[in-house]
Amino acid sequence: MSSQTSLKRKNDPLSTSLYRSPKTRLAALLTPPMLWLVGIYILSIVLMLITAFWVTDPFTSKVKPGFTLDNFINLFTIPAFLATSARTLGIALAVTAICIVFAVPLTVFMAKVASPKLRGFLAVAVTLPLWAGYLVKVLAMRLTFAEEGFFNWLLNPVGISGPGFSVTTVIITLVYLWFPFMVIPIYSAVSQIPNNLYDAASDMGAKGIRTIVTVVFPLLKPSIIAGSIMTFSLSLGDFIAARFVGGSTQMIGSIISSNINLNPPVAAAFSVVPIVIVLVFLLLVRRTGALDNL
Amino acid sequence: MKKKLLASAAMAAAVGLALTACSSGSDSSGAAPGELKIDVPDIPMMESLGDNEGELNIVAWSGFVEPEWTDEFETETGCKVNRRVAGTSDEMVTLMRTGDYDLVSASGDASLRLIVGGDVQPLNKELIPNFGDDIVDGMKGQIYDTLNGLSYGVPIGRGANILQYNNEVVTETPTSWDVVWEEDTPYAGKIIAYDAPIYIADAAVYLMHHNPDLGITNPYALDDTQLAAAVDLLKKQNGLLSEYWGDPVAQITSFTTGTSVVGTSWEILRTLSDDDRMQGTLPEEGSTGWSDAWMLSSESKNPNCAYEWMDYTSTPEVNGAIAMNFGMAPANAAFCESSEEAAAHCELFNATDEEYFSKVWFWTTPIEQCIDGRTDVQCTNFQQWTEAWTTVKG
Numbered sequence: 195m196s197s198q199t200s201l202k203r204k205n206d207p208l209s210t211s212l213y214r215s216p217k218t219r220l221a222a223l224l225t226p227p228m229l230w231l232v233g234i235y236i237l238s239i240v241l242m243l244i245t246a247f248w249v250t251d252p253f254t255s256k257v258k259p260g261f262t263l264d265n266f267i268n269l270f271t272i273p274a275f276l277a278t279s280a281r282t283l284g285i286a287l288a289v290t291a292i293c294i295v296f297a298v299p300l301t302v303f304m305a306k307v308a309s310p311k312l313r314g315f316l317a318v319a320v321t322l323p324l325w326a327g328y329l330v331k332v333l334a335m336r337l338t339f340a341e342e343g344f345f346n347w348l349l350n351p352v353g354i355s356g357p358g359f360s361v362t363t364v365i366i367t368l369v370y371l372w373f374p375f376m377v378i379p380i381y382s383a384v385s386q387i388p389n390n391l392y393d394a395a396s397d398m399g400a401k402g403i404r405t406i407v408t409v410v411f412p413l414l415k416p417s418i419i420a421g422s423i424m425t426f427s428l429s430l431g432d433f434i435a436a437r438f439v440g441g442s443t444q445m446i447g448s449i450i451s452s453n454i455n456l457n458p459p460v461a462a463a464f465s466v467v468p469i470v471i472v473l474v475f476l477l478l479v480r481r482t483g484a485l486d487n488l
Numbered sequence: 489m490k491k492k493l494l495a496s497a498a499m500a501a502a503v504g505l506a507l508t509a510c511s512s513g514s515d516s517s518g519a520a521p522g523e524l525k526i527d528v529p530d531i532p533m534m535e536s537l538g539d540n541e542g543e544l545n546i547v548a549w550s551g552f553v554e555p556e557w558t559d560e561f562e563t564e565t566g567c568k569v570n571r572r573v574a575g576t577s578d579e580m581v582t583l584m585r586t587g588d589y590d591l592v593s594a595s596g597d598a599s600l601r602l603i604v605g606g607d608v609q610p611l612n613k614e615l616i617p618n619f620g621d622d623i624v625d626g627m628k629g630q631i632y633d634t635l636n637g638l639s640y641g642v643p644i645g646r647g648a649n650i651l652q653y654n655n656e657v658v659t660e661t662p663t664s665w666d667v668v669w670e671e672d673t674p675y676a677g678k679i680i681a682y683d684a685p686i687y688i689a690d691a692a693v694y695l696m697h698h699n700p701d702l703g704i705t706n707p708y709a710l711d712d713t714q715l716a717a718a719v720d721l722l723k724k725q726n727g728l729l730s731e732y733w734g735d736p737v738a739q740i741t742s743f744t745t746g747t748s749v750v751g752t753s754w755e756i757l758r759t760l761s762d763d764d765r766m767q768g769t770l771p772e773e774g775s776t777g778w779s780d781a782w783m784l785s786s787e788s789k790n791p792n793c794a795y796e797w798m799d800y801t802s803t804p805e806v807n808g809a810i811a812m813n814f815g816m817a818p819a820n821a822a823f824c825e826s827s828e829e830a831a832a833h834c835e836l837f838n839a840t841d842e843e844y845f846s847k848v849w850f851w852t853t854p855i856e857q858c859i860d861g862r863t864d865v866q867c868t869n870f871q872q873w874t875e876a877w878t879t880v881k882g
Binding site for chain 1: 578579585731732734742746747870871877879881882
């Protein structure tokens, strides 16, 4: 009954006009996301970047419109600022490198060696921490690396003492936080590699490591880069880890967060640094051609 | 948006002009803070109260606005209390400038900025009958809430930044802050410091006693040389630290897990750590501290409810309840005589011990005009302190 009525139904004028005019169709499709992207996302970033040229009233710390390049010049002339940018870049690179080194063998093992049962267990083990809150994980690391914490309790008997709260601990914590973001894309790429490639490599006399380096790794490059974009940019912007497990470590995010209320122009100028670093990173990645395969 | 920007620009310009403040005529050795004259935007105070508006929006420290005492207030006055908890003074200043809030529990490092920025209005004390003789002497007419004879704040409570130590490691009560500042300290690598630009004043307090040649007489009035000396001391200290704390919970775990054994703390954090090893002391140099007061927004939409609240919370019972809950010395001394528990609380927090608090330099926004009365130099402002703080942490 109902299907009959729908068959007899007259064409919806809206659908008809959309069907006839591809341009309207495209506009209707793209307007909401473009409004979101331009209106909310890009506009707010631009507004913030404009603030970087403004000045702060020294007495009341109110921001007032003006034009000064001082905030940008300071980025390059104040040694503490340069050191902080370099340190943050170093931390992000280290986190990304460590994630890659751990993720490639793990995912090859998961996809090709492990039994289905073990594979399922490993997949859960890797992704489970994503379900815990970010702060909970950082505080867990804080308790682990405290002077009388788990790490020292475990290893002091054999004469090893932990890194305390330091840059090292920040790197360890960030690796722990972002590792799943590296594993997930690489795992999906590894599981798509046909098994006969391994057989072929084996036929040609390549052993395990050699196969990974010459066969698996080139095929994984796009997914490694996808994972790197996540771990690198997430580490670059982090400041909570530095605050809770960094001791006196200062990252770019620490400076931004401490200036966001006191001196918004400095915070805005500083937020350009990670944007530039990520853009350079993406340009370098693009050169390798890896983005084409994403 | 645009209108707001213009308004704040005009305001900032006005403040700039107003900064040609005249100095007090007193001798330079120690002008009383009350004599310092700084021109502020002319905002009229309320002359009389009207009907209660029905709601009240408060920015406060955690623990200042709790159902235990807001419920009664709501029934009595019909003003519904909406609370917004802020974590830092700077956040409070930012929130108050949105114009969405009526009251703020401002600390001394926020209040001067709010007054000079025209964000808060002078208070008519006659409309706050409970604001009376029982307010402890040390909290009356301080520079951070009283300017040019006008009162902008109703005192809530105060506390000192004490030196906390773990008596298992630091077996003798330290008599000096040198254990956290000097490079030969036995506790290098286990010292914790406060993470905020205002901590520069702690270095200044230390220098005031140990490097008299610098001529620091007020840790919130530092000229360029004095600020540089304080920053040098802080940079040296950076190498001795286990960590900086901004988050109170992080500070407690730092001490209880042995990561830090000595450093800056508040009496309430020591109590909360619930660890017998943690002891506190006020060393011979004295210390910095904080003093909080209710301040009324100049754009308040519910000023009548706000006055009701300031009066209600100035009663010994409510003021005491806030002080007990937050862990500080109450502003209203009458509370201390109300019960044995109250007396014990006042004893622990030195509520009426003016000699104790005479050694405490309450947080004050550093401004270009030297608040120690010097007129031959320009002092460093909070903006410069903020920048300097970033270089300390490197």
